[in-house]
Amino acid sequence: MNESFVLLTNLSTRTNKIVASTWFTTLILVLILINAAMVGCETSDWINARFTSEFTFVYNVILIAFIIEAILKMIAKVPQPWRYFQDGWNCFDFAIIVLSLVPAVGQLAMIARIARLLRIFRLISVFPQLRVLVIALLHSLPGMANVVFLMSVIFYTYGVAGYHLFHDIDPIHWKDLGTSLLSLFRIVTLEDWTDIMYVALDHHSWAWIYFVSFVVLATFVIINLFIGIVVTNVQEARENQLAELKQELHTEEIVHELQRTRDALQRVQNALENKHAS
Numbered sequence: 001m002n003e004s005f006v007l008l009t010n011l012s013t014r015t016n017k018i019v020a021s022t023w024f025t026t027l028i029l030v031l032i033l034i035n036a037a038m039v040g041c042e043t044s045d046w047i048n049a050r051f052t053s054e055f056t057f058v059y060n061v062i063l064i065a066f067i068i069e070a071i072l073k074m075i076a077k078v079p080q081p082w083r084y085f086q087d088g089w090n091c092f093d094f095a096i097i098v099l100s101l102v103p104a105v106g107q108l109a110m111i112a113r114i115a116r117l118l119r120i121f122r123l124i125s126v127f128p129q130l131r132v133l134v135i136a137l138l139h140s141l142p143g144m145a146n147v148v149f150l151m152s153v154i155f156y157t158y159g160v161a162g163y164h165l166f167h168d169i170d171p172i173h174w175k176d177l178g179t180s181l182l183s184l185f186r187i188v189t190l191e192d193w194t195d196i197m198y199v200a201l202d203h204h205s206w207a208w209i210y211f212v213s214f215v216v217l218a219t220f221v222i223i224n225l226f227i228g229i230v231v232t233n234v235q236e237a238r239e240n241q242l243a244e245l246k247q248e249l250h251t252e253e254i255v256h257e258l259q260r261t262r263d264a265l266q267r268v269q270n271a272l273e274n275k276h277a278s
Helices: 002-020 024-043 045-050 052-076 080-086 088-100 106-126 127-168 178-189 193-201 207-277
Strands: none
Touching: 002 024, 002 052, 002 193, 024 052, 024 106, 045 052, 045 178, 052 080, 052 106, 080 088, 088 106, 088 207, 106 127, 127 178, 127 193, 178 207, 193 207
């Protein structure tokens, strides 16, 4: 029993070193980039017609490599390989592998193409920095919901006001509420928004108050609120990642110490057995 546990522990440790090594991560990254380049090349009819078989072969090689990667990561979790699925990024990678196993024939061909395209998103799981950004964006959604609600109130208020103020002089941009909201969206993106303002200024000298106040509120204030929420959550995500790394290092130190203690006890036991035998 002890020997089996030792073998499993050693296997897990060695596999974990392989999975966490720089060369292994670089290899997976290169395969993802090759896959991304091939997906782009397939949009060319000339390339696609001449290299279909070669592309299929490389896609299969990449898929096999991803399957081996998943197996190695599961082995690294031995004696509890199911812990592989406790990591959301591993679940994402595994889902892409499952989709990639769909044969690219008939009506399933589109699913296979989508699976190949989704492999590009594996760049997120490879780079810790990208994972931090994605986690931060997900954590920002509740805070963004409040900002979106506030922005909706501002848009609706200015949309109704803009309709009543300018629909007679500029029906193209203020014909109805929907058109007014679309015009406000154009203004908030700062895409030639002054053209809309100058039409109103030709008839109302005070119209600049409406447009400038909306730009200040919607563009500068609201957008900065979005940025502030994201930046705050990015900082929190980085702190959480550092805490997890420290915890992992602490756990590894404990495991190594236990292994050294076990080896020392084993040597003492062997020495005592040899002494009694003599």
